[in-house]
Amino acid sequence: MKTILINGLVLTMEADWKPAYLDIVINDQRIEKVEQLSDDERKQYINQGYQCVDMANKVVMPGFVNTHGHAAMTLLRSYADDLPLQQWLEDKIWPFEAKLTADDIYWGTKLAIIEMLETGTTCFTDMYFEMEQVAKAVEEMGIRACLSRGMIGVAPNRDIALSESEQFISQWNQAAEGRITCTLGPHAPYTCPPDYLKKVVELANKLDVPIQIHVSETEKEVNDCKEMYGASPVKHLENIGLFSRPTIAAHCVHLDDNDIDIMHKHNVTISHNPSSNLKLASGIAPLKKYIDKGLTVGIGTDGCSSNNNLDMLEELKLASLIHKGNTYDPTLIPARKALEMATIEGAKALFLDEVIGSIAPGKQADIIAFSLDKSLYYPSFDITSLLVYSANSRDISDVFIAGKQIMKNRRLEFNKQEIFQQVQDRAQNIAKEIAATK
Ligand SMILES: [Zn+2]
Structure with missing residues (x-):
């Protein structure tokens, strides 16, 4: 498929990016050229079979990269809220998850993907089970x-x-035309436990794949680790040799200065x-320290x-606001940084920044557009600021992934009603089964 996105206001997320009216030439999966074309140049491309897609009055940017999640947990949306962590996990989440079948995971993931596409996410991260269903x-x-595939080293x-992880990776790494x-x-x-983590590093x-792991999410976890191993979770993982592999650490709410040095070193x-x-x-991560140190932080x-949605625009706005409030520093996480964290920094966090995360020649054409034909984009002094502090993800009109237009003027070519109904019925049945055993 050969496409040129024309007339859009483009935020490339490349180094020193600034909003500019640019044409984006897409050849098959990849971006071929990003520059303002003359009428003659456009005509030449059209003669070669390129199709122009008009992005007038739209902002065009890389799709959002969601760096941590468990997609099929859509099945548990609104099932357990406002509870202490341990009670939430032990009384509600784990019993529910124990009943999930492969088919449940498939439909729950489909619901998540609908939501992610509609809110501009073009790449998501997942750690769960029955991963063949997710990949499908x-x-x-x-x-x-x-x-x-999530792995619990204390489980039977x-x-x-x-x-299963090895088999899953052999079968699915770089599958779906390289999208996985x-x-x-x-x-x-x-x-x-350490012996298990050592096996993970060996594997x-x-x-030759990275590792993703939850790290220092709660204070209790940090204290328990110190008591058990005499080291913080970060130091403990370094001791085991886990950071000899490229590692994505989720949460990192409670890191001390020594932890931050270790993270930086590896x-x-x-x-x-x-x-x-x-x-x-769980708390608020000391993001200023991470950014000052030069750590890569995605969102x-x-x-x-535990959210309860998958809306990256909401997440990046929150990331921009809570650290301002928490540190009394309104200059912290400016709009520009928040957008970068949700795109190019997210790609870097997943070690995929040579493939996605910005609009640049050679990269995959994972692109979203916001329609500016809404009251909240007027007046327009600063489009970056409007996107972070004013915009709504419902304004995302178009989504392209690997050069293919998946959402067009907010329309997706999927049977959404079927997916909604499947998830509703399956989740309700599980909840009923659990209630009946109590
Ligand atoms: Zn998680």
Whole structure:
């Protein structure tokens, strides 16, 4: 497919980007050229079979990169809220998850993908189980994803989880025309003992994939780790040798200065999940310290039961606001930085910045457009600021992934009603089964 996006106001997210009217030439999956074309040049492309798509009165930017989540947890949306973390997990989340079938995961992931596409996410990260179902949904629906089978080292199936991970990665890494990449997903230091994490590192070396893991989400986790191993979770993971692999650390709410030095030394990247950390009362990550140190920080929504949506625009606005309020510093996380964290920094966090995250020749054409034909974009002094502080994800009109237009003027070519109904029926049935056993 050969396309030129014309007349749009483009935010490339390349170094020193500034909003500019540019044409984006897309050849098949990739961006071929990003510059303002003359009428003659446009005609030449049209003669070669390129189709012009008019982006007049739209802002065009890279799609959002969601760096942490559990997509099929859409099935648990609104099932358990306003509870203390341990009670939330033990009484509600784990019993519900224990009943999820492969088909449930498939439909729950499809619901998540609908929501992500409608809110401008073009690449999401997932750590869950029955991952073949997730990969199948990704393949069918045209989105991009970075997938891992979650592994719990204290569970009876710990060794099966390792072999299933290996099998999943052999089958799916770079599948769906390259839209799927894989990582290993040990859940956390407190659910994976050192001997298990060492096996994970060995496997990551063998398969040459990154590792994603939850790190220092709560204060309790940090204190328990210090008591058990005499080191913070970050120091503990360094001791084990986990950071010898490229690592994506989710949450990182409670890191001290020594932890931050270790993260920097090994280029461990961070997925910042502000909604989830607030909702589960885990705390607020000291983002200023991470950014001052030069750590790579992307944004993630986490799963739907701790957010409760997958809206990256909402997440990046929150990331921009809470750190201002928390530090009494209104200059912290300016709009520009928030947009970068949700796009190019997210791509860097997933070690995919050579492929996605900005609009540049050679990169995959993962692009979204906001329609500016709404009251909240007037007057327009600064489009970057409007996108972060005023915009609504419902204004996202178009989504392109790997050069293919998946959403056009907010229309998706999927049977949404079927997906809604499947998820509603499946989730209600599980809730009923659980209620009946109490
Ligand atoms: Zn998580």
